[in-house]
Amino acid sequence: MKNKSFLFLTPLLVLIFILATCAPAEKESTAEEKTTAKAVSRLQLIKDRGNIIVGCNAELPGFGYLNPAGEFEGFDVDFGRALAAAIFGDAGKVEFRPLTAAERLPALQTGEIDVLIRNTTWTLTRDTVNELDWAAVTFYDGQGMMVRKATGWKTIEDMEGATIATTTGTTTEMNLADTFRSRGIDYTPLLFESTQDTNTAYEEGRADAETSDKSQLAALRSAMANPDDHVILDITMSKEPLGPLTAHGDNQWNDVVRWVVWGMMEAEEKGVSSKNVDEMLNSNDPTIRRLLGVEGEAGKSLGLPPDFMVKVIKQVGNYAEVYDRHLGPQGINIPRGPNRLWKDGGLLYPMAWR
Amino acid sequence: MIKEALVEKPPREEVGLLEWLKRNLFSTWYNTLLTFVSLAFLFFVGRAIIVWALHTARWEVVTTNIKVFMIGRYPASEAWRVLASLGVILLLTALTWVFRKLRGRPIRQWLILGWLLSFPLIGVLLRGFSEQNLFLPLVSSRVWSGLLLTLVLAIVGITASFPLGLILALGRRSKLPVIKILCTIYIETIRGVPLISVLFMSQLMLPLFLPPHIRLSTVMRALTGITLFSAAYTAENVRGGLASVPVGQYEAARSLGLSNVLMMVLIVLPQALRAVIPAIVGQFISLFKDTTLVVIVGLLDLLGVAKAVTGQRQFIGLHQEVYFFVALLFFIFCSLMSRGSRRLERSLGVGER
Numbered sequence: 221m222k223n224k225s226f227l228f229l230t231p232l233l234v235l236i237f238i239l240a241t242c243a244p245a246e247k248e249s250t251a252e253e254k255t256t257a258k259a260v261s262r263l264q265l266i267k268d269r270g271n272i273i274v275g276c277n278a279e280l281p282g283f284g285y286l287n288p289a290g291e292f293e294g295f296d297v298d299f300g301r302a303l304a305a306a307i308f309g310d311a312g313k314v315e316f317r318p319l320t321a322a323e324r325l326p327a328l329q330t331g332e333i334d335v336l337i338r339n340t341t342w343t344l345t346r347d348t349v350n351e352l353d354w355a356a357v358t359f360y361d362g363q364g365m366m367v368r369k370a371t372g373w374k375t376i377e378d379m380e381g382a383t384i385a386t387t388t389g390t391t392t393e394m395n396l397a398d399t400f401r402s403r404g405i406d407y408t409p410l411l412f413e414s415t416q417d418t419n420t421a422y423e424e425g426r427a428d429a430e431t432s433d434k435s436q437l438a439a440l441r442s443a444m445a446n447p448d449d450h451v452i453l454d455i456t457m458s459k460e461p462l463g464p465l466t467a468h469g470d471n472q473w474n475d476v477v478r479w480v481v482w483g484m485m486e487a488e489e490k491g492v493s494s495k496n497v498d499e500m501l502n503s504n505d506p507t508i509r510r511l512l513g514v515e516g517e518a519g520k521s522l523g524l525p526p527d528f529m530v531k532v533i534k535q536v537g538n539y540a541e542v543y544d545r546h547l548g549p550q551g552i553n554i555p556r557g558p559n560r561l562w563k564d565g566g567l568l569y570p571m572a573w574r
Numbered sequence: 575m576i577k578e579a580l581v582e583k584p585p586r587e588e589v590g591l592l593e594w595l596k597r598n599l600f601s602t603w604y605n606t607l608l609t610f611v612s613l614a615f616l617f618f619v620g621r622a623i624i625v626w627a628l629h630t631a632r633w634e635v636v637t638t639n640i641k642v643f644m645i646g647r648y649p650a651s652e653a654w655r656v657l658a659s660l661g662v663i664l665l666l667t668a669l670t671w672v673f674r675k676l677r678g679r680p681i682r683q684w685l686i687l688g689w690l691l692s693f694p695l696i697g698v699l700l701r702g703f704s705e706q707n708l709f710l711p712l713v714s715s716r717v718w719s720g721l722l723l724t725l726v727l728a729i730v731g732i733t734a735s736f737p738l739g740l741i742l743a744l745g746r747r748s749k750l751p752v753i754k755i756l757c758t759i760y761i762e763t764i765r766g767v768p769l770i771s772v773l774f775m776s777q778l779m780l781p782l783f784l785p786p787h788i789r790l791s792t793v794m795r796a797l798t799g800i801t802l803f804s805a806a807y808t809a810e811n812v813r814g815g816l817a818s819v820p821v822g823q824y825e826a827a828r829s830l831g832l833s834n835v836l837m838m839v840l841i842v843l844p845q846a847l848r849a850v851i852p853a854i855v856g857q858f859i860s861l862f863k864d865t866t867l868v869v870i871v872g873l874l875d876l877l878g879v880a881k882a883v884t885g886q887r888q889f890i891g892l893h894q895e896v897y898f899f900v901a902l903l904f905f906i907f908c909s910l911m912s913r914g915s916r917r918l919e920r921s922l923g924v925g926e927r
Contacts, residue, residue, distance in 0.1 A: 278874060278882040285885025286874070288638050290647045290719075294885070315716065317792070318882070319872045326778055327872075416893060443890035552887055 261472035262334055263307070263523055271313045274300035275333040278318035281439035282552040283339050292316045295546040296337045299358060299464060299481065302536040303335065306480045306528040311535040325350055328467055335477055337464040339435075351468035355477035358463045359547075360558040360567050362456035363395050364434035366441060369451045371428065376403055376455060383408040385418045385427035395458045396431050415440070433460055435547070438554040476522050482570035483529045486511055487538035489561055489570065494537045497530055511573055518573065539568065626894075635889040636899045643899070646719025646879050652702075652711070656722055659696040666692060693733070700726075715793040719874035721903065723793070727875065728862040731800040735861075736854075738801065739808025744838065746813055757809070764806035769864055773799045777871045796868045804861050811853045815846035848922050855915035859908050876900055 266272050276297055277284035284294040297316065304314035317333055328336045329351065339361075340346070342354045365384075367373045373382075376399060386392050388411035400407050410427045412418040419440045422430035430437065434452060441447050464481065466474045487493070490508050492500045500508055510516040513526035520526065536542065547554045560566025589597070599609045636643070645656050666688055673681050700718070702710035718726060745757035764772065776799030780790065790798070819842050827837040847854075866877040874882060880896040883889060 278872075278878065279885050281885045281887065281890045283885075286639075286642055286647070286879065286882040287886060288642060288883075289650065290642045290645070292647075317716070317872060318874055318878070320870055323777075323870070323872055330778060330781070416891070419891070439890055442887070552890070 261523075262466065262470050263473045263476055266307060266334055266473075270308075271315050272300070272304050272307060272335070273315045273317055273333045274303070275319045275324055275327050275336040275338055276300060276316045277338045280339060281443075282435065282546050282554070284316075284318075292318075293546075295359065295542060295551075296339060298536050298542045298546065299337050300335070302480055302484060302532045302542075303477060305531040305535045306476070306483075306524055309525065309528075309531045311531075325352065328352060328465065331467065334473070335464050335466050339462045340465060342461045342463060342465075346465075352465045353468050353470075353474050354463050354465045355474050356463050356481040357461040357567075358481055359435070359461075361433050361435050361460035361462055362558075363392055363431060363458040363460070364437050365429055365431050365453045365455060365457070366422070366437045366450055367429045367453060369449050373429075374453065376400065376405065379405065379407065379429065381406050381408075382428040383410055383426070384429045384431055385410045385412065385422045386431045387412055387415055387418050391458065392432060399457045431457070434557075435552075435554055438547075439552045442552050472523065476524065479518070479522055480528075480532060483511060483573070484532065484537075484539045484542065485561065485568050485570040486573050487529065487533050488540040489563065492533055492538060493541055494534055497533045501530070507573065516574070627898075631895050631898075632889075632892055633895060635883065635886075635892045635895050638889075639883045639886075642879055642883055643720050643876065643903075645722045646874055647717040648713060648719070648722060649717070652713055655699050655702075655710070655713070659699050662692050662696060662699075693730075715791045718793060720879045721876050723868075723873060724862075724865050724876040726793070727797060727800060727865040727868065728858075730797055731804055731861055731865070732858045734797075734801045735804035735808055738805035740812055740843075742805060742809035743812035743816060746809065747816060761806045761809050764803055765810070769800075769803050769867055770870055772803045773867060773871050775799065776802075792871070792873060796871060796873055800861065800865065800868075804857070807857050808854060811850050811857060812846065814853065815848075815850035816842065818849050819845045851915060851919055851922070855911060855918075859911050862908060862911065863904060876903065 274297075276292060277294075278292070279285060280294070280296075282294060283296045284292060287293045300314050300316060301311040305311040307313075317327070319327055319333075319336075319338055324336055324338050324340065325346070327333050335355075336352075337358075339359070341361075342357065346352055347354065365376075365379075367379075367382075371378075373379055384396060384407055386396055386409060393409070393411065396407075396409065410421060412421060415432060415436065418430060418432070421427050423444060430440075432440070434456070437452050441450050441452065444450060464477050466477060486507075490505070490511065492508060492511065497512070501512055501514060503509060503512075506515065510518060512530050513519050513528065518526075519528050522528075525531075537545070543556065543559065544550060546552070548556075556566065558567045560568065562569040600606045641650070641653075645653060648656060666685070669688070670685055673685060699710070700713065700722075701715060702712045705712045742757050742761060745753045746761060748754045748757070773796060776795045777792070780795050780798060784790070823841055823845065824837065827841040832840065865875060868875050869878040869881070877900055880900045884892055884896055
């Protein structure tokens with residue numbers, strides 16, 4: 221009898237456990253934030269909460285993954301840390317929420333996350349129908365083609381009759397068809413369900429070439445037994461501009477995100493890095509003085525501390541440092557290509573900082 | 575006892591190895607053929623697996639990241655709390671094993687109380703109080719990941735869904751039409767949709783239904799989804815057990831003057847639940863494996879962590895190794911569960927009474 225009465229205690233104690241895990245001591249963003257998000261900028265809510273919630277990718281080499289210490293690391297992840305450094309002066313005040321491709325846009329729309337930095341391509345539909353606002357482009361990706369070096373192929377025209385491996389049901393497959401049909405070149409597509417199968421088929425020699433996003437190809441190539449036997453052709457079959465995005469209609473918050481990103485590019489342009497930022501504070505160059513908040517009111521206009529770019533550069537680095545760390549030779553080794561500064565012939569063109 | 579002694583067991587046939595082989599593997603020409611084909615198949619598959627595991631596989635991806643697999647993003651400085659929780663469970667398991675024979679003694683009731691108290695205790699231990707707390711600083715459930723998260727989801731899901739399922743099963747057999755209809759609608763609705771959609775709903779819709787000042791963490795929302803889903807299946811299993819209890823038992827209970835509650839608790843449920851232990855344990859094992867679906871809603875359980883570590887530069891593309899390791903862990907836990915279920919069945923005499 222007594223035994224039985226214990227049985228009915230179980231739900232009660234489970235309930236206590238549940239309440240213990242979700243008690244209000246946890247600084248959760250409240251639902252109130254959602255309803256008032258339109259009136260008050262997200263920036264104020266982030267400041268009140270004391271950290272910034274960033275939607276990220278958890279399994280993309282170079283861009284977002286867990287390191288052996290159990291922390292998120294990667295190119296996209298560093299931009300989230302840069303935002304925390306800009307707002308709080310501490311790159312650690314950021315919470316990363318790993319998101320799947322299907323979940324990422326609803327998470328931003330419902331206010332679960334403050335900003336989405338998860339290799340998301342800037343497209344017309346997402347910008348308009350899905351009511352999202354891109355802040356800037358951090359990485360210009362594009363569909364590329366990897367072939368064996370021994371073939372000596374340089375252009376699409378060389379690839380007459382080639383067997384090309386790719387993933388089925390993606391825009392990649394359609395872009396491949398468009399590219400070859402517009403040139404009137406014959407090819408045999410070899411389709412697979414996953415990137416991994418596609419890559420294995422190519423590596424085993426069942427296909428002459430493999431097509432995917434260039435950043436993906438570079439990561440896959442670096443994992444191959446003999447990376448030097450393979451070459452990623454200097455052709456781009458589609459545009460994939462990737463960058464951070466915020467919910468529609470919150471311009472103040474969107475401004476903060478874009479100017480932090482542009483500030484990191486500007487720092488590279490002016491030669492300000494995490495190593496020399498302290499000396500640069502004494503620079504006579506007015507553009508550097510404005511960037512670092514020694515002069516001007518950049519911080520005040522954005523609602524940030526005047527020295528926010530100093531914190532960002534010191535704790536995270538300028539654009540080149542972030543790129544080299546994750547995507548450069550120390551990382552998965554993607555040539556900078558279009559992701560060079562405008563003055564070096566690339567597409568990175570930060571707007572005027574004044 | 576006396577009766578048993580009188581029943582003579584059939585004489586055991588002693589056969590040698592060769593005789594056994596001949597009788598079981600080479601009795602006819604087609605059995606011989608089948609034996610050789612199977613042996614060749616096993617040999618080639620087995621050799622391929624061993625060659626891969628010992629030579630090709632790069633197990634560094636597992637050894638380097640073992641901490642990530644176990645506790646994921648849980649801060650390393652607080653890892654002792656996970657070990658302490660494990661210690662509590664092991665201690666209780668050991669005590670339960672030592673005192674397993676003492677049915678009905680007070681010590682047993684203390685043990686049950688201990689198991690029940692371990693839930694809030696471990697919950698507090700894992701989560702802590704506030705950020706300022708010196709002894710147990712807050713570790714938000716958002717950073718719970720890896721095997722830790724998988725076990726929390728499975729154990730809390732199982733423990734919470736069982737009583738809920740029991741209530742639903744009783745409700746579905748209720749004579750009050752409102753309760754009966756509500757329970758039936760609930761069970762049939764949940765059973766009619768896949769777990770993934772329940773998880774998505776709990777992630778995206780649950781916050782809309784709750785009052786604004788209550789806000790559940792992602793883990794809590796996934797737990798709610800898993801529990802609600804599993805309860806419907808438990809309810810149907812329990813209902814099967816209830817239906818198997820003969821009407822005579824109900825009548826006997828009533829003729830003794832027991833109230834409805836006492837009749838259920840003392841007479842019907844013990845028989846009904848004993849009959850469906852295999853089905854319920856089977857369902858809990860599948861619940862344990864289904865927790866991997868939380869990857870879809872962005873939680874890093876054991877499988878999510880396995881995917882996340884293959885993004886590390888030096889380990890890109892080592893999917894086989896991590897999946898093999900994860901499969902091994904799941905196999906260990908699931909076989910422990912089914913062994914436990916068989917012991918429970920034996921000690922309760924399922925199929926004998």
